[in-house]
Amino acid sequence: MAKMKLNQWHFLMVFVLLHRVTGINVTLNNGGFENVIIAINPGIPEDDKIIDSIKDMVKDASSYLFSATEQRFYFKSVKIIIPLTWTPKPEYKRVTTESYDKADIIVADPFLKYGDDPYTLQYGGCGEPGRYIHLTSNFLTNDSMHDVYGPRGRVLVHEWAHLRWGVFDEYNNDAPFYTTGVNQAEATRCSAGITGQYIFRSNTGAARKCKFEYRTQLYEPGCQFIPDKKQTASASIMYMQSLSSAMQFCNKSNHNIKATNMQNKQCNFRSTWEVIMNSSDYASSFPINSPPSAPAISLLQTHDRVVCLVLDVSGSMTTYDRIARLKQAAELFLLQIIETGSWVGIVTFNSYATRQIGLRQITSDSVRESLKNYLPTSAGGGTIICSGVRQGFQVFLEKYTSTKGCEIVLLTDGEDNSVSSCFAEVQSSGSIIHTIALGPNAAKELEMLADMTGGLKFSATDSLDSNGLIDAFSRISSESGDISQQSIQLESKGEIIKRFEWLDGTVSIDKTVGNDTFFLVTWSTANYPPGILIKSPKGKRYTQDNFVIDNTNVRTARLKIPGTAETGDWIYSVQNTHSTEQVLSVTVTSRAASENVIPVTVKSYLNRESNTFPSPIVIYAEVSQGFLPIVGANVTATVESQSGKSVELDLFDDGSGVDILKSDGIYSRYFTVFTENGRYSIKVRVQGKDKIVRRVRRQSHALYVPGYVENGVINLNAPKPEPSEDDIQTDLGSFSRTTSGGSFVMSGVPPGVPPDVFPPSKITDLEVELNEDDEFLLSWTAPGNDYDSGTAERYEIKMSNNPLELRDATFNSATSLNTSGMTPEVAGTKQSFIYKPEEFPKENGTSIYFAIRAIDNSNNVGEASNIARAVLLLAAFPSANTEGHTTLSFMLNQVTMIVIIVCAAAIVICAIISITICCLHKKKTRHHETGM
Numbered sequence: 001m002a003k004m005k006l007n008q009w010h011f012l013m014v015f016v017l018l019h020r021v022t023g024i025n026v027t028l029n030n031g032g033f034e035n036v037i038i039a040i041n042p043g044i045p046e047d048d049k050i051i052d053s054i055k056d057m058v059k060d061a062s063s064y065l066f067s068a069t070e071q072r073f074y075f076k077s078v079k080i081i082i083p084l085t086w087t088p089k090p091e092y093k094r095v096t097t098e099s100y101d102k103a104d105i106i107v108a109d110p111f112l113k114y115g116d117d118p119y120t121l122q123y124g125g126c127g128e129p130g131r132y133i134h135l136t137s138n139f140l141t142n143d144s145m146h147d148v149y150g151p152r153g154r155v156l157v158h159e160w161a162h163l164r165w166g167v168f169d170e171y172n173n174d175a176p177f178y179t180t181g182v183n184q185a186e187a188t189r190c191s192a193g194i195t196g197q198y199i200f201r202s203n204t205g206a207a208r209k210c211k212f213e214y215r216t217q218l219y220e221p222g223c224q225f226i227p228d229k230k231q232t233a234s235a236s237i238m239y240m241q242s243l244s245s246a247m248q249f250c251n252k253s254n255h256n257i258k259a260t261n262m263q264n265k266q267c268n269f270r271s272t273w274e275v276i277m278n279s280s281d282y283a284s285s286f287p288i289n290s291p292p293s294a295p296a297i298s299l300l301q302t303h304d305r306v307v308c309l310v311l312d313v314s315g316s317m318t319t320y321d322r323i324a325r326l327k328q329a330a331e332l333f334l335l336q337i338i339e340t341g342s343w344v345g346i347v348t349f350n351s352y353a354t355r356q357i358g359l360r361q362i363t364s365d366s367v368r369e370s371l372k373n374y375l376p377t378s379a380g381g382g383t384i385i386c387s388g389v390r391q392g393f394q395v396f397l398e399k400y401t402s403t404k405g406c407e408i409v410l411l412t413d414g415e416d417n418s419v420s421s422c423f424a425e426v427q428s429s430g431s432i433i434h435t436i437a438l439g440p441n442a443a444k445e446l447e448m449l450a451d452m453t454g455g456l457k458f459s460a461t462d463s464l465d466s467n468g469l470i471d472a473f474s475r476i477s478s479e480s481g482d483i484s485q486q487s488i489q490l491e492s493k494g495e496i497i498k499r500f501e502w503l504d505g506t507v508s509i510d511k512t513v514g515n516d517t518f519f520l521v522t523w524s525t526a527n528y529p530p531g532i533l534i535k536s537p538k539g540k541r542y543t544q545d546n547f548v549i550d551n552t553n554v555r556t557a558r559l560k561i562p563g564t565a566e567t568g569d570w571i572y573s574v575q576n577t578h579s580t581e582q583v584l585s586v587t588v589t590s591r592a593a594s595e596n597v598i599p600v601t602v603k604s605y606l607n608r609e610s611n612t613f614p615s616p617i618v619i620y621a622e623v624s625q626g627f628l629p630i631v632g633a634n635v636t637a638t639v640e641s642q643s644g645k646s647v648e649l650d651l652f653d654d655g656s657g658v659d660i661l662k663s664d665g666i667y668s669r670y671f672t673v674f675t676e677n678g679r680y681s682i683k684v685r686v687q688g689k690d691k692i693v694r695r696v697r698r699q700s701h702a703l704y705v706p707g708y709v710e711n712g713v714i715n716l717n718a719p720k721p722e723p724s725e726d727d728i729q730t731d732l733g734s735f736s737r738t739t740s741g742g743s744f745v746m747s748g749v750p751p752g753v754p755p756d757v758f759p760p761s762k763i764t765d766l767e768v769e770l771n772e773d774d775e776f777l778l779s780w781t782a783p784g785n786d787y788d789s790g791t792a793e794r795y796e797i798k799m800s801n802n803p804l805e806l807r808d809a810t811f812n813s814a815t816s817l818n819t820s821g822m823t824p825e826v827a828g829t830k831q832s833f834i835y836k837p838e839e840f841p842k843e844n845g846t847s848i849y850f851a852i853r854a855i856d857n858s859n860n861v862g863e864a865s866n867i868a869r870a871v872l873l874l875a876a877f878p879s880a881n882t883e884g885h886t887t888l889s890f891m892l893n894q895v896t897m898i899v900i901i902v903c904a905a906a907i908v909i910c911a912i913i914s915i916t917i918c919c920l921h922k923k924k925t926r927h928h929e930t931g932m
């Protein structure tokens, strides 16, 4: 008994400590990171060199990390997940709760040809963990990559700092230089003590010193900073870990606050080491005296997917039509979602559990059809969740010697205070439990089963129009990384429809999907199907006569489109032919167009899964094709509280507020409309319009080193291979996607109408430039009254010569600008402000910094913004200068050429006029030439 209590406490602690967006497996134990998961994509051909390279990389990374963190952190244990497609070996253990989808580090093909840059997907702000690190197999096996990225272990530490501690790059390919004074510029780097030369490489490969541009006060475009191979500066790893001297993160004393990089922007000029020192990892660690032992590396292999549905048939399932809705949704899982080749069993439970059918392999549609006959249709009795879970384990053990890596889909609507009694068995089973909480009374401990096993968590309400139960089952795909086999939800819509009225909609099927396309129509009341009309892009019509109809109380009509569904807009209309209103719903699922096509997908994340009022929830949606971000889509999230109240909001990829990067395919938004405690579920809908552009993700990479200066000799690496524009920009056509974003649990919401406690969000895109009239032009995106919704009441703008003074702690005491007369616009609007200083600082090359914050009508004060910098350059254009002259005449020559080309084209239309213009222009040009 005492032992059980201890276990429960332990699990509760694990539950609390692991509540992070990512790395649910990683734990920190006396400075050692344990259970770091590195997963190899099933598309990578078998190659033992990859495994050997990972082992070496992790070993080197561990000792480098140890010294870089002042002997605090190292890698203690790492698991490598080997795909099912590789030949099994005795040393490969069976995978348990780990999966490709949940891995910290993934090894997969590049998202574009030549895209071997190691990078970390970061979507949170400073100090927030990232999603995963992506390494290519070429990076791991091709030793020439050493020249450009440095030793692999060091690269891993650079990326690990992004992933684990939310620090950012200290170089910047988009802003590689910054001005330090009149006609002076420096490379964006940390520390500023890193020495090197400024070199321009022409197309022929010849190298020369870079020219300085007076207009921009920076080096010419294409100029590269080539570091000396031998350095005395020991920082920094987030700038160029490849330098042998780079043994440190930049800290408070050597941090370069002038560098125009993401670290300064995102972390308000704090050094990477200061951010790491502020982490919970640092707080729970201490310096270790002796060097750590080498990391323990184990090899695990993915196996066939094995799933057992464990379904609640207690008495309460008879209410709200739950048992029929359960059958609707579970049927969809069996017929449309579960991947071919998987094994499925079914268990039902009330006070005791019943094995409905043991594991059967999905080898054909007829197996799918036969399995659905084992789904429950009636309910009664009590609720003992653990009995169902234990029976699920038994089903696995009928076929396998171990329950490791098997998945339970556990659906319950009931209260049961004995859930914790099987925590120990669940933990030691190595199985994954996905939980679906149906209705408002499902056991509070339910989510803990998912948390301790790495399962997915869903909640569905009894309001039918949200289609929540179907969405939850649609989302439970294989996590093996084999995306071409997975079902993808294209549409999910439910509405209360009056009699004889219609539920209409359009589903855009794009060229990346189309196999196994199903239209599923459900209705809630009538005992006969609604009128259905579906029109394919080429005009082929399908009616209810083409559907397979289940007229029992399950109420479904299902149509499978043969072959690959036509690309384009499919229009559906469903009519309520019943005499009273009822809920109609349409769900469309499909799979990749072929094995070789990577489909467009949407994944949704939350900043946390249990939340206390008044902290906001942040919803993220990642829209991508493989690793390629997709920009320009319309993304909306619907958040539904457990009593069925729903709020819809648009997510944006505009780089303002909580969206840290513009056009990276991650769409984000705050959510604060908390009306009650308990579970909230999230659904994300994406509609891509024509001319969607894919872009390369450019942030949080390891720097591609252009070369080194060694003993005065410049040794350049091969130029970085760039993907062609055709690869980057593709017109995908229209596409539709929906997904369940899982659920979070809310507590501390006050009863009644809550007071306004939500401040405007932090402005993250403040920019300043100095115009020709010596005025500072500030611009930013307006925050809202409650983070990024509504309208704030006023702004405060501050300026200083010292950026550090503009951070929150000292914001109040900094010099204010007079902002009277300026009012905030509605959230998301671009705003600007002109500031003309009465007395201009005399010293040329001075940096002036600005920051802004917004305040709402309840006096809630927003966080201080990013700090924007302007440099005073009063006489930037010298009147007589050889290089200036060169530039000018070059421009003239270009004008002449353009005019001649235009004339040549225009001759066909009107020869006389064209010649006149040419002559006139010629004269003018000649005049210039002779005059100078």
Ligand SMILES: [Ca+2]
Binding pocket: 652, 653, 654, 655, 659, 660, 661, 662, 663, 664, 665, 666, 667, 668
């Ligand atoms: Ca974004």
Ligand SMILES: [Ca+2]
Binding pocket: 756, 757, 758, 759, 760, 785, 786, 787, 856, 857, 858, 860
């Ligand atoms: Ca407010």
